[in-house]
Amino acid sequence: MTPQPSPAATNNTLEAGPATAAPVGRFARLPQLAGRSFLPLGLFARLPLAMLTVGTLTLVTSVSSSYAIGGTAAGAVGIGSALGAPMLGALADRRGQRPVLLVAAVLNTLAVVSLIVAATTMGEAGGFPVFVLATAFLAGASCPQVGPLARVRWMALASRGVPADNNRDLDTALSYESTADEVTFVLGPALVGILASLLAPWLPLALAAAMTITLVPAFASHPTHRSVPISRRSAGSGSAAQEPAAKKLPPAVILPVVAMVCMGTFFGSTQAALSAFSAGFGGSELAGLLYAAMGLSSAAAALSVAYWPRRFSLPLRWMVSAFAMAALAVLLLLPTSLGAMVAVLLVLGLPVGPVMVTVFSVGGMVAPARRLGTVMTALASGIVAGTALGSSIGGQLAQTSGYAAAFIVPVAAALALALLGAAAAVGLRPKDPGATDAPRTAA
Template identity: 75%
Template sequence: MAAPPAGRFARLPHLAGRSFIPLGLFARLPLAMLTVGTLTLVTSASGSYAAGGLAAGAVGIGAALGAPAFGALADRHGQRPVLLVAAVLNALAVLGLLGAAWLAAEGALPAAQVVAAFLAGATCPQVGPLARVRWIALTSRNNGKDNGRDLDTALSYEGTADELTFVLGPALVGILASLVAPWLPLALAVVMTLTLVPAFAVHPTQKAVPLKRGGGARAARIPAAVALPVLAMVAMGTFFGSTQTALSSFSASFATSELAGLLYAVMGLSSAAAALSVAYWPRSFKPVARWVVSAALMAGLALLLLVPDSLGGMVAVLLVLGLPVGPVMVSVFTIGGMVGPAERLGTVMTALASGIVAGTALGAFLAGQLAQTQGYTAAFVVPVVAAACLLVLGVATAALLRSHRPQEARD
């Protein structure tokens, strides 16, 4: 058997196979397209921004509720059957959303859009969280000294993949909707879901994930410590949603609110690059310490959002602000893997992802209210508070791990 490559990221295809990384990257793209695609489609079909926003919110609520349910089913029955069923159900739900939008354009069944949007969100295949579960399983199979480094590298890559897809997805929706038709992005998402998600589901890496159906109540229990990473992801989502909404108000005061997506992408790109760099951080810099230090930097830099009075100044702030964001996300997912039992990691990882979705909706609502009544400067207070909450939760997690030191072998 050939020796594993020396390069940190070169080791990942050796662990999972060359097809796994591109497959896992593009199979999560439909989820990244769904919210913005729904907003664009329903707004275009109904002529109402309120209707579009309501449908997009229904997607978020559905995803926040459905993701942990699918994660728990994957823990009990295995990833392959759950992902295959989710792919079919999601494709049907998105097709139903396309049909409901067409009917709404004809003046019928406006409520059907919201129901279809909720079902589309609730049935989203959770490729990103379940890919992390596979990496945790793959890197824990051997007891070599490189296991922890390999896991850091894999989760760094996963953080970058999430950032890239959530920048690329909305951009792809905007291009296709403006150049061809508003329905095309969601139609493409259906095709990708029916092809890429099943390929991810049956990939050999799914066999590495432990499956324990009858472990009893003790084995099935999720530690209370998992609540802290989940709350941290709610705070992270609040940061994302409020920043994006506040940027819409900010950019509208200078040019047009559509520039907010481009501004937000600046932060996403620097965050993705920083997430990738975590693989090269010293192993002595433990995940919980990375969380606390990066969150402290994030909270301090978030204050800079209150300063710019020009688009150029905001671009500079967002470029710098993104640098601690990626490492915080990587560290929180790592902590979630540490404190969650191996047979329930699907539930834990999807709960973390749901926290981001729920927090994004909360942040968008809070910042939207402040932007409407007091202007964009007040709206930027929300991401500052969210970043401060991330710091507090990181400190609380550090204290908890210091007292209980759960599952040290995975650190």
């Protein structure tokens, strides 16, 4: 196996491990661990992913004058991302993040440019958009998984010899990452709407491609990539009997992956129900603004996890926060005005961020050390797949029975999350810090 470099190999990181933390604020530790440039790079390099689905929907709908075709193209992006992300994560585990991200950046840029050309051509010539759907799928499948792979780097930087449930630096880093996700998934669609409405419907995708080809290579080449161990076994090192342990994922990984499917179902069904709800108050486009309210409180709450007490273990955090989500989601059935719905969504977002942070932390706890990229991207894919599922179920219920029926879906999804958290509380425990490749669970 490729040996993990010393901390000195990564520029702008601490010489010592997390146990020798300097007396500074929690979030001030992050630039010390990874370098000052890593945070803005990791934030803006993931923005194209947040723009891709909505940008595709906007462009294809605009040129085809068909919501059905636009929605199908956006769905192709989501399916491509859900299938492609774990493959990119597995490749990053075996070959290293840098080469995989560099190749993905080039392929994704070409795919997005092809999507723009295909959509524009379809608008001029008409006909069934087979090539549009194909390029949309490829754009989703090749999208660089900056967020999940950034989490892998934080885990490598912050967790040298420290278990995941006793590491404040890791809590802080994952809190920041969940907030970064929330910010980009609020900012991305807003940026698409502004550029498409004021300038041209193809411009958001063109900007996403430009950001991918410039920012993703910079993220890929950042010195933090050297901190991540590679699962490929060096010739002549170790025994053949040791290799399957690094390749095989433990069954416990299923828990956080299914949890992220439930989380995505919660998101997708909430969006669909909010579209039906806001249609009675001037237009379904208000749903994006309503949903942003939950995103803002979720982002703020995610940051707070860095300050939660150590005795509040990961499985307990998961279970308590998810039960709070389920209880608060019931309030979605009550509002009869936009103001009341905004208030409910602001409160509902408070447990959402902590659940996201905690499930990603549990994913890192149960994953073999050299398969973190695979697991983190699988968690991200679970959100994508769940969002598509939730949007479909919620949309069907909203169409046939009204928005109140659609709001039952996020309640059920949050309850399922809580039950999975209870299972995690019973079956999971942190890995022994002395092990490196063994699964981090006794379940």
